[in-house]
Amino acid sequence: xxxxxxxxxxxxxxxxxxxxxxxxxxxxxxxxxxxxxxxxxxxxxxxxxxxxxxxxxxxxxxxxxxxxxxxxxxxxxxxxxxxxxxxxxxxxxxxxxxxxxxxxxxxxxxxxxxxxxxxxxxxxxxxxxxxxxxxxxxxxxxxxxxxxxxxxxxxxxxxxxxxxxxxxxxxxxxxxxxxxxxxxxxxxxxxxxxxxxxxxxxxxxxxxxxxxxxxxxxxxxxxxxxxxxxxxxxxxxxxxxxxxxxxxxxxxxxxxxxxxxxxxxxxxxxxxxxxxxxxxxxxxxxxxxxxxxxxxxxxxxxxxxxxxxxxxxxxxxxxxxxxxxxxxxxxxxxxxxxxxxxxxxxxxxxxxxxxxxxxxxxxxxxxxxxxxxxxxxxxxxxxxxxxxxxxxxxxxxxxxxxxxxxxxxxxxxxxxxxxxxxxxxxxxxxxxxxxxxxxxxxxxxxxxxxxx
Amino acid sequence: xxxxxxxxxxxxxxxxxxxxxxxxxxxxxxxxxxxxxxxxxxxxxxxxxxxxxxxxxxxxxxxxxxxxxxxxxxxxxxxxxxxxxxxxxxxxxxxxxxxxxxxxxxxxxxxxxxxxxxxxxxxxxxxxxxxxxxxxxxxxxxxxxxxxxxxxxxxxxxxxxxxxxxxxxxxxxxxxxxxxxxxxxxxxxxxxxxxxxxxxxxxxxxxxxxxxxxxxxxxxxxxxxxxxxxxxxxxxxxxxxxxxxxxxxxxxxxxxxxxxxxxxxxxxxxxxxxxxxxxxxxxxxxxxxxxxxxxxxxxxxxxxxxxxxxxxxxxxxxxxxxxxxxxxxxxxxxxxxxxxxxxxxxxxxxxxxxxxxxxxxxxxxxxxxxxxxxxxxxxxxxxxxxxxxxxxxxxxxxxxxxxxxxxxxxxxxxxxxxxxxxxxxxxxxxxxxxxxxxxxxxxxxxxxxxxx
Numbered sequence: 001x002x003x004x005x006x007x008x009x010x011x012x013x014x015x016x017x018x019x020x021x022x023x024x025x026x027x028x029x030x031x032x033x034x035x036x037x038x039x040x041x042x043x044x045x046x047x048x049x050x051x052x053x054x055x056x057x058x059x060x061x062x063x064x065x066x067x068x069x070x071x072x073x074x075x076x077x078x079x080x081x082x083x084x085x086x087x088x089x090x091x092x093x094x095x096x097x098x099x100x101x102x103x104x105x106x107x108x109x110x111x112x113x114x115x116x117x118x119x120x121x122x123x124x125x126x127x128x129x130x131x132x133x134x135x136x137x138x139x140x141x142x143x144x145x146x147x148x149x150x151x152x153x154x155x156x157x158x159x160x161x162x163x164x165x166x167x168x169x170x171x172x173x174x175x176x177x178x179x180x181x182x183x184x185x186x187x188x189x190x191x192x193x194x195x196x197x198x199x200x201x202x203x204x205x206x207x208x209x210x211x212x213x214x215x216x217x218x219x220x221x222x223x224x225x226x227x228x229x230x231x232x233x234x235x236x237x238x239x240x241x242x243x244x245x246x247x248x249x250x251x252x253x254x255x256x257x258x259x260x261x262x263x264x265x266x267x268x269x270x271x272x273x274x275x276x277x278x279x280x281x282x283x284x285x286x287x288x289x290x291x292x293x294x295x296x297x298x299x300x301x302x303x304x305x306x307x308x309x310x311x312x313x314x315x316x317x318x319x320x321x322x323x324x325x326x327x328x329x330x331x332x333x334x335x336x337x338x339x340x341x342x343x344x345x346x347x348x349x350x351x352x353x354x355x356x357x358x359x360x361x362x363x364x365x366x367x368x369x370x371x372x373x374x375x376x377x378x379x380x381x382x383x384x385x386x387x388x389x390x391x392x393x394x395x396x397x398x399x400x401x402x403x404x405x406x407x408x409x410x411x412x413x414x415x416x417x418x419x420x421x422x423x424x425x426x427x428x429x430x431x432x433x434x435x436x437x438x439x440x441x442x443x444x445x446x447x448x449x450x451x452x
Numbered sequence: 453x454x455x456x457x458x459x460x461x462x463x464x465x466x467x468x469x470x471x472x473x474x475x476x477x478x479x480x481x482x483x484x485x486x487x488x489x490x491x492x493x494x495x496x497x498x499x500x501x502x503x504x505x506x507x508x509x510x511x512x513x514x515x516x517x518x519x520x521x522x523x524x525x526x527x528x529x530x531x532x533x534x535x536x537x538x539x540x541x542x543x544x545x546x547x548x549x550x551x552x553x554x555x556x557x558x559x560x561x562x563x564x565x566x567x568x569x570x571x572x573x574x575x576x577x578x579x580x581x582x583x584x585x586x587x588x589x590x591x592x593x594x595x596x597x598x599x600x601x602x603x604x605x606x607x608x609x610x611x612x613x614x615x616x617x618x619x620x621x622x623x624x625x626x627x628x629x630x631x632x633x634x635x636x637x638x639x640x641x642x643x644x645x646x647x648x649x650x651x652x653x654x655x656x657x658x659x660x661x662x663x664x665x666x667x668x669x670x671x672x673x674x675x676x677x678x679x680x681x682x683x684x685x686x687x688x689x690x691x692x693x694x695x696x697x698x699x700x701x702x703x704x705x706x707x708x709x710x711x712x713x714x715x716x717x718x719x720x721x722x723x724x725x726x727x728x729x730x731x732x733x734x735x736x737x738x739x740x741x742x743x744x745x746x747x748x749x750x751x752x753x754x755x756x757x758x759x760x761x762x763x764x765x766x767x768x769x770x771x772x773x774x775x776x777x778x779x780x781x782x783x784x785x786x787x788x789x790x791x792x793x794x795x796x797x798x799x800x801x802x803x804x805x806x807x808x809x810x811x812x813x814x815x816x817x818x819x820x821x822x823x824x825x826x827x828x829x830x831x832x833x834x835x836x837x838x839x840x841x842x843x844x845x846x847x848x849x850x851x852x853x854x855x856x857x858x859x860x861x862x863x864x865x866x867x868x869x870x871x872x873x874x875x876x877x878x879x880x881x882x883x884x885x886x887x888x889x890x891x892x893x894x895x896x897x898x899x900x901x902x903x904x
Contacts, residue, residue, distance in 0.1 A: 010645030017668035071643035124607035158610035191523035193462030198777035325650035
């Protein structure tokens, strides 16, 4: 669901006021994450594709105006000035999959003020939560130290759309597959799955269930062994798996209990039966913290399946993001609210080796040896980068993430309390910031003086 | 987005296996929340409408089969047995808006095993997160002690669908409005909104911005006062508001800083100007904990606007829910996994006064003075309750919540560490549980004995 009514009401009210007041000059808004939570050392940009799909063709039609009027309880005529409003602006953004630090714009919109305002809600909605999911998923990949991680989150995400985004975010950071069939098809991902406890329970006993699964499963035979007694389940699974042809992909899944201990015992049973090729899949409330602990314990787990906690980014289900006006009719602006100060002006991030980033004004010269993070992706309301097929877009993002990850300093990779790196602020940006702050301080002081 | 491919792959694999093995007898699955997190005393059922929309007309068509085959990397012919599978089962569920305790089924599906299995993922996806959102929102209403609470969450929810669900969940528990225009229109809710910091910044100074807003706003004039210096912003707002006609709805919004102190000072300034009718709206990271603290401080706040933390249910972004097979081909089944034991059999919850609930087998007689929580909402794959218009459904759920809330014991209402009430287990359910457990224990022991 998209469309102009997917917005906070105040965007509508403000856009209308701008039109009435003739404030239609170009303005720039910057979308960024103010500060990272304690257990995030970096962000992975995601959500841009949905933003461009929304903006490319964004238009307020008669039905939208009628809905605005209904929502406000006002006559349609009062909202009529918004009718026909299209997005004709420019978008500069960090491509999906790139690693971003706190305070760096993920996206900047430059457009006539009413347009840039009206699209705020959806841009935040899409970019922030997809970036949160990708950043969480990336930590799982780091924790797993090269072992495959698989997305099992669809049943616990905040709706189907969020489930699609979770699978996609995982794919961007290198997950080996997803349980989500729709996402696998849409994004060209390997689909993955084992069996549920209900499957085991649907048969008279566990061994019968395992045998039936081995007989009928179109894909790998991965048997869930913890429905009753896990160690016993492993032995029963082994008896079924050992008679399968040697070219059949086989494994077991552990979904509860002390996964490290159970995996160690299971590995021994499987190996004793000559089933060295059988993979042990672990699941059950896993996230990067649990994976890290299992890796530290050298648990013989071959595949980590993550669900609930990763698909909801459970420890940090939101990011402290903002879409702030930074330039308006050629004037740099900023906000002074307690703890929420913003830096004025349209910006660029210049990335040096090892994420040594410089946050600069948009038109500053790039420092030597750096590359710009923000690219122009939309001009005059139209995409100026191709709309890639969904699977190709994911693959491109995955390549970007892999490249950036190679440059990510080890201190930012820590699972527990990673360091927080912030970009350096260029002298020119600092000068503009000081200048705008002084101007605002003078205004405030002046008003205070007049009152006393 | 719905459809048969919105599923975990293993549902497909298992459904296929059931068909191959002739396991098509009726099975009952129970969807319930195992245990509540520390800061939840109760749940508010939500999501049923989406479940019924999904099941009513659920069918696996040729495209779905092709997608299943593609996801598995297998020939279409192997998945062909699933083609034409429809949902022909029965659904019994707790109506939306009702208060539910841990361990009580929110929903039970009785259908031929492959069907009941195949719909699992979407049922969990919709019911669990919507119930989580409604339960979080209900706590905000409790904390606010009668003052209106408004949903401002769309920009931070996990996608647009989640934003719609958050607005709807709030409406069910009595929120006074939402900023989400699409949700306001869809569910017949009051739309609400003020202005953003960008609005203030778009004008040469704060007073000019306030005057412009007062001149152009189609609805209430609620001025955001914390863009620069909050106390000064309040004084500037007051000068604009005092010249508006007495029948104009007016107010200010505080979005940062020490809200209790700022509200107290703002109230004084507004009252000194004779603006007793001006409402103070507070926002900025609010949730039930913050509202509770502001209420305890007797902050003169008239409206609480909640966003990020409520729309993502930030402290508890998921619930420990399960969709478990409890009966299969007339046989009661259960699971013994470490810490995840389930109770066998199709069930009913009999509610006595003050949430004194009894969890019983489905067909037991109701204890005197109780009413059943689960109602039959679908029979033979068709709704047997009317599909209400969206706004009417929300209103009906709101009435149910209000009635249940009146009966909710005070110990469950606590914002911090509420008590946890669990339903009593009926003697008949206990007897079946013991019997099934003994049967399973005997099987396990028997197998263990044979090995030694």
